[in-house]
Amino acid sequence: MRLLAVVPLFAACVFPALAEDGADFFEKNVRPVFARQCQACHSAAAAMGGFVVESRDALLKGGARGPAVVPGKPQESLLLQAVAHGGDLKMPPSGKLKDAEIAAITQWIGMGAPWGAPVEKKATTKAFWAFQPPRKPAVPEVKNAAWVQSPVDAFILSALEAKGLSPAPAADKRTLIRRVTFDLTGLPPTPEEVRAFLDDSRPDAFARVVDRLLASPRYGERWGRHWLDVARYADSNGLDENLVYRHAFRYRDYVIAAFNKDKPYDLFVKEQLAGDLLPGPAGDEEWFERWTATGFLSLGAKMLAEDDPVKMQMDIVDEQLDTMARTFMGLTAGCARCHDHKFDPIPQADYYAMAGIFKSSKTMENFNVVARWHEHVLASKEQREALQAHLDRVEEKTKEIGRISGGENQRLATAARAQVGQYLLAGADLLRYQKIELKPAAGGQRRDAGSFERGNVPKTLERGKTNVPADAKGPFFAEYEVSVSAAGDYQIDMLEEETGGGTADVWVNGVLEIRGQGAVSNRQASPDAGGWSVTGVLPLAQGKNTIRLEHASRFPYFEAMQLSPLAPGADAPRSPEQVARRYGVNPGYLAQWVAEMQRAQGAPHSVMYPLFAYEEKRPLLAGWTSPAAAHFQGFQPKTREELAARYQQLFDEADRLWQEVKKAREAEPKDKKARNAIKQEEGLSDATLEPFREISYAAAGPFRAPRDARQYYTEDIRATLTRLDTEKKALEDATPDLPKAMGIREGTEIADVPIHLRGSHWTLGETVPRGFFRAVAAGSAPAIPANASGRLQLAEWLASPDHPLTSRVMANRIWRWHFGRGIVPSVDNFGRLGEPPTNQPLLDWLAVRFVEEGWSVKQMHRLILLSSTYQMSSAHDARAAEADPENTLLWRMNRRRLEAEAIRDAITSVTGQIDLTAGGTILDYKDRQYVSNTAKRGGADYDLPRRTVYLPVVRSSMYEMFQAFDLPDPATPNGDRNSTVIAPQALFMMNATLVLDSTEAMARDLLARADLDDAGRIRETYERALARPPAARDIDRALTFIARVAAAREADEADPAKRRLFAWQSFCKALLASNEFVYVN
Secondary structure (H helix, E strand, C coil): HHHHHHHHHHHHCCCCCCCCCHHHHHHHHHHHHHHCCCCCCCCCCCCCHHHCCCCCHHHCCCCCCEECCCCCCCCHHHHHHHHHCCCCCCCCCCCCCCCCHHHHHHHHHCCCCCCCCCCCCCCHHHHHHHHCCCCCCCCCCCHHHCCCCCHHHHHHHHHHHHHHCCCECCCCCHHHHHHHHHHHHHHHEEEEEEEEHHHHCCCHHHHHHHHHHHHHHHHHEEEHHHHHHCCCCCCCCCCCCEEECCCCCHHHHHHHHHCCCCCCCHHHHEEEEEECCCCCCCCHHHHHHHHHHCCCHHHCCCCCCCCCCCCCCCHHHHHHHHHHHHHHHCCHCCCCCCCCCCCCCHHHHHHHHHHHHHCCCEEECCCCCEECCCCECCHHHHHHHHHHHHHHHHHHHHHHHHHHHHHHHHHHHHHHHHHHHHHHHHHHHHHHCCCCCCCCCCCEEEEHHHHCEEECEEEEEEEEEEEECCCCCCCEEEEEEEEECCCCCEEEEECCCCCCCCEEEEECCCEEEEEEEEECCCCCCHHCCCCEEEEEEEEEECCEEEEEECCCCCCCCEEEEEEECCCCCCCCCCHHHHHHHCCCCHHHHHHHHHHHHHHCCCCCCCCCCCHHHHHHHCCCCCCCCCCHHHHHCCCCCCCCHHHHHHHHHHHHHHHHHHHHHHHHHHCCCCCCCHHHHHCCCCCCCCCCHHHHHHHHHCCCCCCCCCCHHHCCCCCHHHHHHHHHHHHHHHHHHHHCCCCCCEECCCCCCCCCCEEEEHHCCCCCEEECCCCCCCCCCCCCCCCCCCCCCHHHHHHHHHCCCCCCHHHHHEEEEEEEEHCCCCCCCCCCCCCCCHHHHHHHHHHHHHHHHHHHHHCCCHHHHHHHHCCCCCCCCCCHHHHHHHCCCCCCCCCCCCEECHHHHHHHHHHHHHHHCECCCCCCCCCCCCCCCCCCCCCCCCHCCCCCCCCCHHHCCCCCCCHHHHHCCCCCCCCCCCCCCCCCCCCHHHHHHCCCCCHHHHHHHHHHHCCCCCCCCCHHHHHHHHHHCCCCCCCCCHHHHHHHHHHHHHEEEEEEECHHHHHHHHHHHHHHHHHHCCCCCEEEE
């Protein structure tokens, strides 16, 4: 049952609760599993065990074993125990479901096992209000006409009067300027702005404030952030491979600029869906902007390590399609991937008609594991040509390095081929040494790791261990002087507490004896030897010797080493370097020969079969199947050396013949047709010698260039290559870093998509022409050309004035962001499962007016903000509250808590710390780099006082404040943030570094004001933080609080100035943590 205890946690991570309501979740995530995995045996037609999964009632009833599902209690549900294979009942019997499928069923049961009840497909479905174009209704007449400042008021007041209710009184000017300043900019008004508004008695004083705020760059930062919620903006991928979206910030900056410029919303829609296809940009900058806008379709979370490339592509298409539908039409479309939509008139055919549009577009560069997304290069033709010219110079340098290295590699390989016999003898020795196991010595001459005479390795304080910081750059070395009374072989052991502590080269008296074995690496130290492990055998001279441990970048982490003499003549293992020196061969090639011999050991087809037969004292030819056996008939070597000489002879002969073949080929006709007419041999015509040639010239064979080949080059060549490396590095460092942006473009394969039965690309149905949702009456849909994806036509269709949803959905979003509740409360779902509009005439009037005003969002602000409705107070009315407890009719203004960004920005603003630098990113990671949790969570310093909209949103590694204050899941469109009250919010306001630094700065600033007494300082704090003066009682309470805090600090702080600073900081912190600061009336 431990598995079942873990599953709910997994489910909560995989399927965010905010993403979908219960029925929608069931249709998208659970019903397809039942259909695919269960219904073959547990349907009405084949009810094995009396169990059926085709209805909720059937699941609650269960079969022979009793109820299968206990709603709300996954742990008690037999169904979950069966699919998790946690007991004797294991379903399906063919194999356990995927973890994600089990997690979906777990969450579904925990949600109460909601079921998508079948909806009767009536002819009236298409006549649903949301699918009909809005018609502008007449502005209603009202009794209290004096209250109407805007047509908006008439619609609100008409509904109130129909219920016998009256609107709340107007808000006072201080409340109003604080409300509208936060609303439009996400920042509090300054004391100077408040005083200017209070002193302005002109009738249009508030309209002037609205115009000033709409013209501020801060407006786009506030309202752009609203849109980023809907666009599920993030700076990393999340999911399986949480790679950095290094250039995602350009889409964010595009959105902010679009709101500041009041870009017409219809163009805003078109650019995000098809900016790369729109006609008529005037120049490069406009192209760059439109390319960047298409990042909307690229920003979603992707399963980049999905090993089924077709599934990966269709998952991305599904995410794009569902996001587009929720964002612009307020419709959930994803469930139609597997079946006809159960509630809205979106048949599966319409889903795949639109899926063909996105599948015919290029979002990804490839679908490998790990896949790469496409990015636009935002550079002019001249810049791109200059970049290519520079890259060509880098490539020329690379080729020159390769040409010189290739020549040296060929020289080394030729020399090595002339020593095949020696390599075979040396390799046989090393293979034999691998079987000899030395144990750590009982005692010996010990040296602590940190006791070296010379070196540059940092020493830790703990038992003298050496340790190098992760960001340090080598090379590192440590030299130890050791003296021995007699020359001979000495065993070197090392004491290491942690496995994988690193490796190092071991030198003795200037000679490399062991490569990369200076410490135990990736294997456990012997538990019965107190952590000691054998590193190898070193030859030491009588008297003083210098042992040097060296590594180019990362020094081993060990505690001590010890040296113990071996008995004279003991058969002890030797390192490859020592064996290579004995036989006069190259250590790099020797390592490769040993690997080749290990692969060939025991293989009857290998040419090296006799070598192992000889070592094992078996007949050379018994069981040997290679054609090379013809050269060993009657051959009985008396020594290993004699056998090695025969191999040398055969390798030499094969090499001689191969050189003749190559010369003949070089003399072949150069004409392509003539050359193709000549059948070229793939190898030697002598089948008995071809196996030797294959080994000599195989690309992955023992004579390939070793990884460390350069150290065996001549000194002059090494110097030349070092110079060329430096020149290449300088060129690479000088490579122009052209800006990029995530986005999509037209695909190279334009094609319609077949219906995927049950959502699986393995079971395909009828192919559907690319198109749109037919139930949405938007005039005549534009035709999609055969050679186009259809994205441009989709964008034009959505941005049409006749589209029934686009203008309604955005008008509703604007209303929700002003009032805290949409006219359609389910702002992301205008379908049948969504909530109906509370005032449809008002919504339709706003939608039509939005289009008439040129799709201007700022005009919509003016229309709403200058209304009496918006300017109401939040005063309570008992009779109205009883008649309309949810305030759906808007008889008063809703009191709302600020969002995470506004709270954080208000803190830095009122304390004078805010950095209003616009744009860019503070993310420390490179593009496509994995995100890791560090002290700077998610790769950024979140304590910087930048506006919060510019802080990175890192999926799976969210800034703690974002999590505490309800930033929505950045993997799912969300136009309706939750607002919760939880303990971590108070902890942040009391203890966060940003809060502490900001309030200390504010306290210092207040105390530096020589023109103010303490009461004046309190007034200044209230004006800054709350946009109002303190009452006399507020001042008295504040003075008492400050005095008590200072007195309580006396025991810990002797300096009265520091006690006073701490007390004032505490007062500032208390005021910023108050409800009045984080709420807006």
